[in-house]
Amino acid sequence: xxxxxxxxxxxxxxxxxxxxxxxxxxxxxxxxxxxxxxxxxxxxxxxxxxxxxxxxxxxxxxxxxxxxxxxxxxxxxxxxxxxxxxxxxxxxxxxxxxxxxxxxxxxxxxxxxxxxxxxxxxxxxxxxxxxxxxxxxxxxxxxxxxxxxxxxxxxxxxxxxxxxxxxxxxxxxxxxxxxxxxxxxxxxxxxxxxxxxxxxxxxxxxxxxxxxxxxxxxxxxxxxxxxxxxxxxxxxxxxxxxxxxxxxxxxxxxxxxxxxxxxxxxxxxxxxxxxxxxxxxxxxxxxxxxxxxxxxxxxxxxxxxxxxxxxxxxxxxxxxxxxxxxxxxxxxxxxxxxxxxxx
Numbered sequence: 017x018x019x020x021x022x023x024x025x026x027x028x029x030x031x032x033x034x035x036x037x038x039x040x041x042x043x044x045x046x047x048x049x050x051x052x053x054x055x056x057x058x059x060x061x062x063x064x065x066x067x068x069x070x071x072x073x074x075x076x077x078x079x080x081x082x083x084x085x086x087x088x089x090x091x092x093x094x095x096x097x098x099x100x101x102x103x104x105x106x107x108x109x110x111x112x113x114x115x116x117x118x119x120x121x122x123x124x125x126x127x128x129x130x131x132x133x134x135x136x137x138x139x140x141x142x143x144x145x146x147x148x149x150x151x152x153x154x155x156x157x158x159x160x161x162x163x164x165x166x167x168x169x170x171x172x173x174x175x176x177x178x179x180x181x182x183x184x185x186x187x188x189x190x191x192x193x194x195x196x197x198x199x200x201x202x203x204x205x206x207x208x209x210x211x212x213x214x215x216x217x218x219x220x221x222x223x224x225x226x227x228x229x230x231x232x233x234x235x236x237x238x239x240x241x242x243x244x245x246x247x248x249x250x251x252x253x254x255x256x257x258x259x260x261x262x263x264x265x266x267x268x269x270x271x272x273x274x275x276x277x278x279x280x281x282x283x284x285x286x287x288x289x290x291x292x293x294x295x296x297x298x299x300x301x302x303x304x305x306x307x308x309x310x311x312x313x314x315x316x317x318x319x320x321x322x323x324x325x326x327x328x329x330x331x332x333x334x335x336x337x338x339x340x341x342x343x344x345x346x347x348x349x350x351x352x353x354x355x356x357x358x359x
Contacts, residue, residue: 019125019129020128021049021121021124021125021128022103022104022124022189023052023103023104023105024049024051024052024053024104024124024187025051025052025054025055025097025101025103025105025106025107026044026051026053026055026107026108026109027093027094027097027098027101027107027108028040028041028055028056028057028108028109028111029057029059029093029094029097029108030056030057030058030059030061030065030069031058031059031060031061031065031090031111032061032062032063032065033061033063033065033111033112034061034063034064034065034066034068035063036112036232037056037065037068037069037111037112038068038072040109040110040111040112040113040114040115041069041073042072043114043115043116044109046117047115047117047119047121048118048120048121049121049124050078050120051120052078052103053078053079053080053102053103054076054078054080055080055082055097055101056069056073056111057082057084057093057096057097058082058084059084059088059090060083060084060085060086060088065111066081066083082096089201090205091199091200091201091203091204091207092201094108094199094207094208095198095199095201098190098193098198098199099198101190103190104189104190104191105124105127105187105189106187106188106190107187108183108186109184109229110183110184110231113232114229114230114232115185115228115230116227116228116229116230118228119138119185119228119229122138122162122224123138123185123187123222123224123228124136124187126162126222127189127222130222132164132220133164133189133219133220133222134188134189134192134193134218134219134220134221135181135186135187135189135216135221136222136223136224137180137186137187137212137221137222137223138225138228139182139224139226139227140182140184140185140227140229140231141229141231142231142233143230143231143232143233156177156178156180156338157177157180157223158177158180158223159223159225160225161225162223162224162225163222163223164221164222165220165221165222165223166220167216167217167218167219167220169220170216171217171269171272174217174272174275174276175272177338178279178335179209179212179213179276181208181209181212181213181216182229182231183209183212184229184231185224185228185229186208186212188215192218193211193215196214196215196218198211199211202251202252202255203252203255203256203259204248204252205252206252210256213276214267218267245287246284246287246288246291249283249284249287250284253277253280253281253284256276257273257276257277257280260272260273260276261273278331278332279332282327282328282331282332286324289320289323289324290320292320293316293317293320296313296316297313300312300313
């Protein structure tokens, strides 16, 4: 017997993605299960976003566009959508990503079977500028089949694995999301990932070990921009650590706080090393020291790589077997367009 599916609102924050949002909207319109509401929040775009969006939704009654007069940022736009929505479930999709066929139907069906779960997420393909799709290795998944993980199972998995909650595949139950206070503005691009951890540790979560969305990994993206700003990234780490230790200390035992913080610290230090290498290259181009020739940039590159390996061994030594397996088994798939051409 098929259970009735929970109702769904989809929130799409948009800022100057008029050249990409059509792909996301069309991928939503093609879903076998349609959201009760699609809410596009345009964050004071200066490009042709609004006209593109309006032309795409002209015949659709379940889509609404909210145009903000001043830019307020992605996280605030997400919270705006959260408070406007009235459905049981809600998803937040980036304007520059795409979802894959069946995402809503599969996610909502699993949530219908596990009413205690606060969210459902899946795998996201990473779309590189080269045109290839990178498929995460199964060593990074918390389960091998679609399943519900209770809070104890989530806690055990987070001690062993990286955070597996991909924002562009996550469907939340709205009430637990509101009860947790919504998305923390101070956590920036980590706001959805952090809140997913909180809700999964408090209520449990569902996971579908198959690709449900495509993440366009571009330098101008929100997450990529955050990682380049090592100072801002450091602040996010410190705030996340404080939240785990105080506001949500009932959910995060000391060993889990240590593991999560060590992983974030590694990323912050890697960002600092990347920025240092980039700055050295800029200086070399500016002064062109003939005596150093082309060897100096190579030495700096290898020095940063060696330092990253040392930091990984110190901060994340327990992750070495899993990450090594993941690197060895990582697959890259051509885009659907390239596959069609080869056929």
